Amino acid sequence: MIRETxxxxxxxxxxxxxxxxLDRGDDPREIASDIKDLALLLQELVASVVLxxxxxxxxxxxxxxxxFEDRRRCQLNxxxxxxxxxxxxxxxxxxxxRFLDAS
Structure with missing residues (x-):
């Protein structure tokens, strides 16, 4: 779908x-792999720099x-x-x- 755009x-x-x-219960390793694939596709189609x-x-x-959720979030990060x-x-x-208030 992205390639046709x-x-x-x-x-x-x-x-x-x-x-x-993460909320759906997906494995952090699979999520990271999917994000990597998306980053590579975006580099090819949109911009060479991906943040x-x-x-x-x-x-x-x-x-x-x-x-439990925080451990999974840290694992994904x-x-x-x-x-x-x-x-x-x-x-x-x-x-x-930048976004969280530590107080």
């Missing part, structure tokens, strides 16, 4: 994806479930970093310090 070339592309996949944001924490009222560092002009960004 006509894109104008851009200076860069920003990807902020993966959170819904991939790590997944931010989500609110959860259940402390046990929150710890580590996997993203490891996977993307092998790709030219694909950069993983850590937005937490």
């Amino acid at each position: 006509c894109f104008r070339r851009a200076d860069f592309v920003v990807l902020y994806v993966g959170g819904n996949d 991939v944001f790590k997944v931010l924490p989500r609110h959860c009222d259940d402390p046990h479930k929150a710890r 580590r996997r993203l970093t490891a996977t993307m560092k092998r790709l030219s002009d694909v950069h993983v960004l850590h937005p937490e310090h």
Whole structure:
């Protein structure tokens, strides 16, 4: 479907994806692999530079479930970093310090 779409070339592309996949219970390794494939496709079709944001924490009222979800989120973010560092002009960004209030 993406290949049939006509894109104008851009200076860069920003990807902020993966959170819904985690919520569905998808494996963090598979999510990272899918994001890598998407980044490579976007490099080919849209922009040579791809910025991939790590997944931010989500609110959860259940402390046990929150710890489990946070472990999976951290696992995905580590996997993203490891996977993307092998790709030219694909950069993983850590937005937490900019969007989260530590107080």
